[in-house]
Amino acid sequence: MKSPQYTREIPQRYRLEAQKCKQCGKIHFPPRLICDACQSRDFEDVHLAGKGRVLTWTVIHVAPAKFDLEAPYVIAIVEMEEGVRLTCQVVDCNPEELALNAPVEMVFRRIQEDGQADIIQYGHKAVLQRE
Ligand SMILES: [Zn+2]
Incomplete structure (x- = not known):
């Protein structure tokens, strides 16, 4: 059985996919729900x-x-x-x-x-x- 955590991490693991905060521009890797710099929840995907x-x-x-x-x-x-x-x-x-x-x-x-x-x-x- 595939580990759920592993499956969830595939975008980061396979494509170095990170998230850029649309509010302040901070890049998070691995992605998170809330920006720790400005508390925004608005992100866009970026590739490292x-x-x-x-x-x-x-x-x-x-x-x-x-x-x-x-x-x-x-x-x-x-x-x-x-x-x-x-x-x-x-x-x-x-x-x-x-x-x-x-x-x-x-x-x-x-x-x-x-x-x-x-x-x-x-x-x-x-x-x-x-x-
Ligand atoms: Zn931010």
């Missing part, structure tokens, strides 16, 4: 361009069972060009390559498989941009 920079990161050496094969891996808080922050995995890099403000670009990847239900979940991960 997918470029950002690393604010902070950690290296996971002991992973939960379903991510065991991927360890060690990097989880970072990335600030997107639009100003929103998200937590994601940084792939295709050595942890030593990461630095504060390192530029990243979001890519669409497989996140996990739900073995019992045969569901493969997809979402975005960050790739380090090397100049």
Whole structure:
């Protein structure tokens, strides 16, 4: 059975869909019902361009069972060009390559498989941009 939370999050997970407040212009990701800046409920959908920079990161050496094969891996808080922050995995890099403000670009990847239900979940991960 598909998890209701996962299904609900598909627009964000698949398309980096965010919401822009029509009142004050603040962008929210994930979307919310009420703007925390001006209390408006009037939003329009916007797509994040997918470029950002690393604010902070950690290296996971002991992973939960379903991510065991991927360890060690990097989880970072990335600030997107639009100003929103998200937590994601940084792939295709050595942890030593990461630095504060390192530029990243979001890519669409497989996140996990739900073995019992045969569901493969997809979402975005960050790739380090090397100049
Ligand atoms: Zn607002």
